[in-house]
Amino acid sequence: MTDLAADRQLDHDVIIVGAGFAGLYMLHRLRSAGFSARVLDAADGVGGTWYWNRYPGARCDVQSFDYSYSFSDELQQDWTWSERYATQPEILRYIEHVAERFDLNRDVQLGATVLGATFDDAHSRWTIELEGGQHLVSTYVVMATGCLSVPKRPSFAGLSDFKGETYISGEWPHHPVQLSGKRVGIIGTGSTGIQLTTAIAREAGELLLFHRTPNFSLPAQNRPLDEEFTRELKSQYDQRRQEARTTTRGYPVPPILSDLSALEVEHEQRLEVYEAVWRNGGPVFTSSFADLLTNPEANATASEFVRGKISSIVQDPATVEALTRFDHPLGTRRPCVDTGYYETFNQPNVALVDVHDDPIVEITADGIRTASGSYDLDVIVFALGFDAMTGALLRMGITGQDGTTLPERWSDGPSAYLGVAMSGFPNLFTVTGPGSPSVLTNMVMAIEQHVDWITGILEFARDQGTDRVEADADTEKLWTQHVVAIADETLFPRANSWWTGANIPGKPRVFMPYVGGLGQFQQVLDDVRTHGYEGFSFS
Numbered sequence: 001m002t003d004l005a006a007d008r009q010l011d012h013d014v015i016i017v018g019a020g021f022a023g024l025y026m027l028h029r030l031r032s033a034g035f036s037a038r039v040l041d042a043a044d045g046v047g048g049t050w051y052w053n054r055y056p057g058a059r060c061d062v063q064s065f066d067y068s069y070s071f072s073d074e075l076q077q078d079w080t081w082s083e084r085y086a087t088q089p090e091i092l093r094y095i096e097h098v099a100e101r102f103d104l105n106r107d108v109q110l111g112a113t114v115l116g117a118t119f120d121d122a123h124s125r126w127t128i129e130l131e132g133g134q135h136l137v138s139t140y141v142v143m144a145t146g147c148l149s150v151p152k153r154p155s156f157a158g159l160s161d162f163k164g165e166t167y168i169s170g171e172w173p174h175h176p177v178q179l180s181g182k183r184v185g186i187i188g189t190g191s192t193g194i195q196l197t198t199a200i201a202r203e204a205g206e207l208l209l210f211h212r213t214p215n216f217s218l219p220a221q222n223r224p225l226d227e228e229f230t231r232e233l234k235s236q237y238d239q240r241r242q243e244a245r246t247t248t249r250g251y252p253v254p255p256i257l258s259d260l261s262a263l264e265v266e267h268e269q270r271l272e273v274y275e276a277v278w279r280n281g282g283p284v285f286t287s288s289f290a291d292l293l294t295n296p297e298a299n300a301t302a303s304e305f306v307r308g309k310i311s312s313i314v315q316d317p318a319t320v321e322a323l324t325r326f327d328h329p330l331g332t333r334r335p336c337v338d339t340g341y342y343e344t345f346n347q348p349n350v351a352l353v354d355v356h357d358d359p360i361v362e363i364t365a366d367g368i369r370t371a372s373g374s375y376d377l378d379v380i381v382f383a384l385g386f387d388a389m390t391g392a393l394l395r396m397g398i399t400g401q402d403g404t405t406l407p408e409r410w411s412d413g414p415s416a417y418l419g420v421a422m423s424g425f426p427n428l429f430t431v432t433g434p435g436s437p438s439v440l441t442n443m444v445m446a447i448e449q450h451v452d453w454i455t456g457i458l459e460f461a462r463d464q465g466t467d468r469v470e471a472d473a474d475t476e477k478l479w480t481q482h483v484v485a486i487a488d489e490t491l492f493p494r495a496n497s498w499w500t501g502a503n504i505p506g507k508p509r510v511f512m513p514y515v516g517g518l519g520q521f522q523q524v525l526d527d528v529r530t531h532g533y534e535g536f537s538f539s
């Protein structure tokens, strides 16, 4: 491929991999800055995670009007969200609208599976190899491949013997799936499994939820957005976005959150705050007090409150026990956000199968067998999570300088300067990569932040008359150490979460996202930029 890159003319200044929120905005920004760019995506449509995750009940748990692009005021004024938390079909329609509105589709190549990306050191070019034999050569590559785009696939013994239907949540078929009256089993109780549960419980004849580790789930308090709310929102959209960029989460939080320690206030006052934030709804519950994610005693008060809520909702004591046997502090695995999840267990057609002490042994022709029993099923849905943050990058066949591959480079865990670039891989950028706030924040705001910054550094390189940009190894190492050090000051690393890679056997255990928050990260990015992109070399 090296010779090919030398012989061939450049196809584009930049190849972008991924046509989700990140890839599409990257294309828009690069075009506006005068670069030629092309987006590649294996899917048959734009949308990234919202193209693939079309399982029943799929919706976003960041409020729709925050989980949307802020770069165009016309767009945010024209588009009207119907619900506080948007469903997958509505979000996909929005992304398709953006692609059309900004004339992006003409530079998006769909059905394009990337098999490899190889850097030609002598000519400072990347060659991208696609399934089917096509090769593209570019100066830069931006991996907009998503943090949750590689589903964890089932590897249960006997899987192929099953006579019924099986579905993987992240690869849900495009045709309607008929579940009504059927015996359905769901394996997995993360955000996906919980959303699936509430949706499928309405339809299935019988629903069995195979549950291994309890996750905290918080009520969304979803509602339709009426005209008055929307008018008010739109009249202050710009201020809302300005504020969002300075926050930890990438969206403004309600003023009912307390900035005190949970231990500084009386029991009654603490309960009042928890009750008010619970009633307000959404993932902000984990910020009810200032120290829930840093102080185990403070956290225990919030965990206790949620346990109490679950016990007051779910009628069956054994189910309550299984749902509340938490092995991690609240918020140290990503909390789920639901509409009626705990209430679902009171339905006569729904049961929880606790596979913590009675593990799934195999899938049989008729259903699922655990160590102590067998469950006959017509349909099994796997909601097993993702090889998060690094999965898509590691399987992309990326080879940098000196023939070093990314899997070799990251064999002890990911390392990336600002989550955006890696030494030894010049001219390659990652949007919301490991070491950036990404999945701990509102992804769309985090994407815009990274994309704007990547565009800035490419413009800077062009102004310098160079076309080779590389993160310095020492600076990258210091940043990666800093990301781990500040995570260690919190409770986050205490949990076996996908944030640490613990959900994938053999994956190095490293807390991957930057816990400092979106606003603080912006200050770092601004600082690096105003110092002439300190920590990068240009040649």
Ligand code: N01
Pocket (backbone or CB within 6 Å): 059, 060, 061, 062, 148, 187, 188, 189, 190, 191, 192, 193, 195, 212, 213, 334, 355, 360, 383, 384, 385, 386, 439, 498, 503
């Ligand atoms: O995945 P998860 P997810 N046998 O890793 C279980 C985002 N998201 O797709 O914990 C039995 O959280 C596993 O059990 P355990 C969001 O960021 C967002 O649900 O390993 N069980 C766990 O219960 C979220 O955090 C939205 O014991 C097995 C489950 O599978 C992220 O995606 C909606 C198993 C995996 O849970 C991931 O959520 C949906 C086995 N062999 C998702 N292997 C929004 O609303 C795995 N499990 C925006």
